[in-house]
Amino acid sequence: MIKEKIVKRYRMGILGASTVALLAAAALGSTAAQAQSPETRGANKTVSLHADLTELNGSKAFGTATVVVRNQKIKHVEVHASGLTPDAPHAQHIHFGKKALHECPTLAQDTSGNGRLNTVEGIPAYGPVVVSLTTTGDTSPASVVAVTRFPVSEDGSYDYSRDNIRITKVAGTGTAKEIAHAIRKGEGVVVIHGVDFNGNGEYDFSQGKSELDPTLPSEATDPAACGVLK
Ligand SMILES: [Cu+2]
Numbered sequence: 039m040i041k042e043k044i045v046k047r048y049r050m051g052i053l054g055a056s057t058v059a060l061l062a063a064a065a066l067g068s069t070a071a072q073a074q075s076p077e078t079r080g081a082n083k084t085v086s087l088h089a090d091l092t093e094l095n096g097s098k099a100f101g102t103a104t105v106v107v108r109n110q111k112i113k114h115v116e117v118h119a120s121g122l123t124p125d126a127p128h129a130q131h132i133h134f135g136k137k138a139l140h141e142c143p144t145l146a147q148d149t150s151g152n153g154r155l156n157t158v159e160g161i162p163a164y165g166p167v168v169v170s171l172t173t174t175g176d177t178s179p180a181s182v183v184a185v186t187r188f189p190v191s192e193d194g195s196y197d198y199s200r201d202n203i204r205i206t207k208v209a210g211t212g213t214a215k216e217i218a219h220a221i222r223k224g225e226g227v228v229v230i231h232g233v234d235f236n237g238n239g240e241y242d243f244s245q246g247k248s249e250l251d252p253t254l255p256s257e258a259t260d261p262a263a264c265g266v267l268k
């Protein structure tokens with residue numbers, strides 16, 4: 039009789055423990071589905087991503103970016119930025135590289151040792167341009183320095199939004215499908231460019247020519263803010 043009771047208690051104990059385990063598993067499952075970790079959401083076709091943009095090159099710029107990716111299209115993108123060089127155009131892109139770190143660079147990537155990061159020095163961290171976030175017209179990497187079609191910072195701020203940007207194939211980086219998948223996985227990086235290093239109120243050649251386009255000052259293309267789309 040005593041033995042039976044002990045066995046019964048033992049069985050109940052096992053049952054109790056396994057019930058708790060099942061409930062815990064169910065709770066974990068639903069949390070994972072809601073949170074959509076970067077690993078699991080690559081399988082989904084529509085994903086919303088967010089980036090907190092923080093300064094590069096001591097620009098004091100900051101902001102946020104939101105991107106909704108569906109299949110090979112950016113259904114919607116918003117960038118809100120402040121603290122930028124005022125009344126100047128700011129090139130902005132989504133960067134991604136297969137071999138990149140999918141991170142924002144630091145001054146450790148200043149390979150030239152001149153104390154500032156240019157756009158090319160940031161490529162090991164954020165990769166090449168895959169989408170140009172222009173206000174009108176082409177949005178491919180071909181528009182990387184289309185300065186007349188990027189947002190202008192009224193008093194250092196701007197609010198940008200655009201719908202239905204088709205992601206394109208980028209030679210040496212991937213197909214549209216691969217790039218869209220990488221962005222959904224959390225490997226895309228938003229970069230805003232344009233830093234008035236000498237504070238004279240305009241982009242000038244005080245820091246030399248842009249490595250992207252020698253007709254432009256380096257100040258016009260050096261990275262000012264950056265954030266990883268997660
Ligand atoms: Cu860029």
